[in-house]
Amino acid sequence: MYDACEALRDSLLALGAVRSQSYVSKEGDTFEVPIEIAKLSNLVVTTLGEDEEDDDMDLEIPLPNVKATVLAKVIEFCTHYKLVEPTTPITTPLKSNRIGEIVQEWYPSFVNVDQTLLFELVTAANFMDITALLDLTCLAVSVLIKVRRIHIFVVNYFCLLHIPPIHYVPSRGNRRKRFVEYLTSRRIRYLEDKAC
């Protein structure tokens, strides 16, 4: 399904049948997107503003915080959302642990990526102000919290989020403290075993 969307999008751009909007990723790569798909981003809408109808303007929107791989995924989402079907409204709190039971079939596979990329998608959606993508990625992150044991996710979550060490101190209880001590000791043993 995505290949058909991508082909349609590319063909429209090639024919010049639609106006396009250019994004420049962190690495300097330029991505051209049909304007109607680009308008899913409120950043584009506010940037274009009253100059929207000016065909002479060739505005490139720089996205210094968004990597090329992430930007490609964002464009993939927007294309599918606009050309195929938008996501069903997501109600809170979640009724199910499976994303497939909340939104349509394509979207769970879209967010089925490694955590680093998922978190970067959240950041990109927030920066580009794409509400639908932000809702979907936040949904994916919350499902991760629900299905995993909380201490495992917290370890990943905190490490990926760069939270300073002071916040790693357990809030209360000897059980948490013993668990942290246990994890640290096991880590040391693991690294030692690996070194051997």
Add this chain to the structure above:
Amino acid sequence: MADCDCDESKDNSFGNADDLALARESMVLVQRSESSRQSVTIFPREIQVQILRHLDWKSLMNLRGTNCYYRGIVGECQDIWKTHHDGRWNNGKCRDTWLASRGLKYWSRTKNWMLHAEKIEDGNWFNEFLRRSRLDQSVHLKLLKLIVEHSQSNDVWYDLMVHGKDIVDCLKRIIAKERERNTSLPGRIGVCSPLQVTGEKVLMGISRCIALQEWKFLHEVKIAERVQLEDGAMAIAKFYESVDDILTHDSIHQFEEYVLYELERLANIIKNRLTARSYASVEAKHPTMDVVEEMKFLFDVTSANDEAFRGNVDDYYDPKNSLISQCLRRKTGIPITLAVIYTSIVRRVCDIQMDIIGLPGHIVVGVPFDGIHNSSRVFIDPFNGGRILSYVDCSEIVTRYNISFHPDMVTPISNEKVWQRMVGNLIHSHSMQETEDDNDDGFFFSLRFLLSDYALVITNFHELVSAPGWCLQPVPFL
């Protein structure tokens, strides 16, 4: 994690092999993430809140227990906790005030309910959620205590009753679970476990305590426009609500919404009919009389419409005739209940408060009268098709009962007297009925609590719930 002091000698095994595997997995992920640490940014707080919005309350509590940072952020999301609170509990949004001299709690709508609502709106929903969760956890234990320590259970009764609606949802869950368990076990159909019996007893006690509190409140409020005739009728019906009704509906005394909705709907029917007739331009007729004429549509059985009320002549002493919710549902009742419904609808149509006229042996509705001669007064008989009566017709009704008519008999009676008369009718109905259900035996004794001339000798909750008929009598447990 590396900043924590650790002692390898204290490596007590934490859990089983699964925990070890998960811990290893987390360490691997930590190692991998370290290499990409430089490329990842921190989520803004509003994004983290949006993620938390999707979680259920258990996941939120787990996340809250991880460290100080999330302890703070989870506790601050008051709108999320309000959503979880309203989704988990349907009852318990009222608060009581203490009246030490009587040993009972009185519900003050004007003052404390508003105070409580303001307090919650300030953003204390997380604490409220915690409080009610802990309360729910204590209910099961208290029920077991009641079963075991029956002779000394007044304190436990008090502990349960004082929370009122706050524990209704928990009690409903416990009772529903016990009922399902009893029906699923072979040879136990029709037999109740002690936990189910005690839970139903407590639920019934809470329901009637709330009804009794409302009843007393209605009699204490002095401002007339705050209290309507149907409020007292609904308090009586609340006193009657059975455990099955409470379990069926989401919130306790939910029929109140049905009564108000139904009265509004019937009033709209009359309003639409008046608009269609456009009598406003006709000066000859009094507007109140236009409404009275149209009200015949709702009370004349010969008009052949489903909305028409009729007097229940066939089963006059059925207690359901005195309950406003049942009358609205069954479209039948006794004169006093139909009169209450009639005046409630008229007030909604044209904002005029009709009078209730308490004739000996019958009730009619009177059009408000500020003239001199009674002969020009107009009365309506809702029990007999909403027909319009004159002063002479009323005197004939009274003389039919072999009573001499006196002009004071057509004096309007107050709301309190109407309600007292409704309770008296109910007590009389029960004494006339041959009840087959043993659980209902002596129920009309507890109705006496609603009579103003009944001396309330109850001094504690144990006596209250032990009063004959107050709660269901336990079914023998085999």
